[in-house]
Amino acid sequence: MTSTTELFHPVISLPEPVRVDRYKRLVGLDDIKTRLRKEAAVLADPAVLTRWAAANHRGVSSDNAAFTLLRDRAPLLLFAGDVGSGKSALAESFGCDLATFLDVDVNLYRLKLSARGTGHVGEMTALIDEAFQKVGAEARIGRTAAGKLQAVTILVIDEADALVQSREASQMHHEDRAGVDAFLAGIDQFAGSGIPLLVVMCTNRLAALDPAVKRRAAATFTFGRPNADQRRQVLSGAFEGFELADETIEKLVLATGERGDGLPGFTYSDLTQRLVPTAVLAAYPDEPITADLLITVAEDLGPTPPFSDVAAS
Ligand SMILES: Nc1ncnc2c1ncn2[C@@H]1O[C@H](COP(=O)(O)OP(=O)(O)O)[C@@H](O)[C@H]1O
Ligand SMILES: [Mg+2]
Known part of the structure; x- marks a missing residue:
């Protein structure tokens, strides 16, 4: 058996203040x-639909066809899109909102990338099986014998393309293919089970994900680069209190946007992790932050090139 600390980063109980704030x-x-809250609530606790029906469609039984279709989906949510667009940040914080919305505890498990194993035959399959066993055991405790929901378990698999890339990719190692199969078997056990488990996969390369994994997803959320607003x-927000003129911010909004040559604008993380820190350090320790300084920094940095999202060949 692999220990929990080898498979997962430290487990976090939500809500907790840092992640509430991040969300x-x-x-x-x-x-x-909004959509994520609904999908997550319905997947984790199908009883929310029964309560809604009682208020709005009183003739409907709890095992009606529409609810059965919703309930039988695999509890898998895909977050796809550009680098630095908030996929990981949302995956690791939306449990705070869900906890408040459903009035339950949320346990956040994050799979370590090293859980992919070292490529030895059978290793990845065993690791994935164990990961599902462990989160499954935790998730089961979330519902009382009488069926009342007390806690939801969320498993986040970040950089998921590293784990479940397409089995169609020709040079794909046999071991990786077995990993995809193990993942599908793992997630399928929970479809329609009523066990309050949600699996969130994040990827910058949706096209590289195995088609069967994509088909299993109850919902796919697409993240993009920020528009001007x-x-x-x-x-x-970042420069609040710096007393920069509105027109300075406007210039910077333009300088970080799409360019005539077809290059896309800055990503969210280009702004928060590159532009803002670089500008502050360019001015520190002797100068104030000025419009010229900000524009120069923006032009020097430039946006992260778009990630070409093509299936591995
Ligand atoms: N929608 C957003 N709003 C505000 N800041 C964001 C947003 N998306 C990303 N960021 C910033 O970029 C950082 C990296 O985002 P992250 O969630 O790791 O991106 P991804 O997983 O999509 O590559 C975040 O910690 C945050 O500072
Ligand atoms: Mg990420």
């Missing part, structure tokens, strides 16, 4: 957050 601070994801929100 709130994610910009431009309101539509995704969203860049304005991130930048004015």
Whole structure:
């Protein structure tokens, strides 16, 4: 048996203040957050639908066809899209919102990338089986014998393409193919089981994910680069209190946007992890932050090139 600490990063109980704050601070994801809350609530606790029906469709039985279709889906959510667009940040924080919405505890498990194994025959399959056994055991405790929901378990698999890349890829190692099969078998045990488990996979390379894995997903959420309003929100938030003129922020919003030559604009993380720190350090220790300084920094850095999302060949 592999120990829990070898398979997962430390388990976190949600809600907790740092992640509540991180969830709130994610910009431009309101539509995704709304849809994610609904999908997650219905997958983790099908009883929410029964309560809704009791208020709105009283003639409907709890095992009606529509609810059965929803309930029988695998509890798998895919987060796909550009680098630095909030996939990991949302995957590791939406449990705070879900905990409040359902009024239960949420246990956050994050699979370690090293859980992929070293390529020895049978190793990856065994690791994936064990990971599902462990989160499954935790998730089962989340429902009382009487069926009442007390806790939801979320398993986040970040950089999921490293784990379940397409079995169609020609040079794919036999061991990786076995890993995909183990993953599908693992997630399928939970479809329609009523066990409050959610698996979230994040990837920058949706096209590289195995088609069978993509088909299993109850929902796929697509993340993108910020538009002008969203860049304005991130930048004015970051520089709040610096007393920069509105027109300075506007120039920076433009300088970080799409360019005439077809290059896309800055990603969220280009703004928060590159532009803002670089600008502050360029001014520190002797100068204030000025419009010229900000524009120069933005032009020097430039956006992260788009990730070409093509299936491995
Ligand atoms: N929608 C967003 N709103 C605000 N900041 C964001 C957003 N998306 C990403 N960031 C910033 O970029 C950092 C990296 O984001 P991350 O979630 O790791 O990106 P991804 O997993 O999509 O590559 C975050 O910690 C945050 O500072
Ligand atoms: Mg990420």
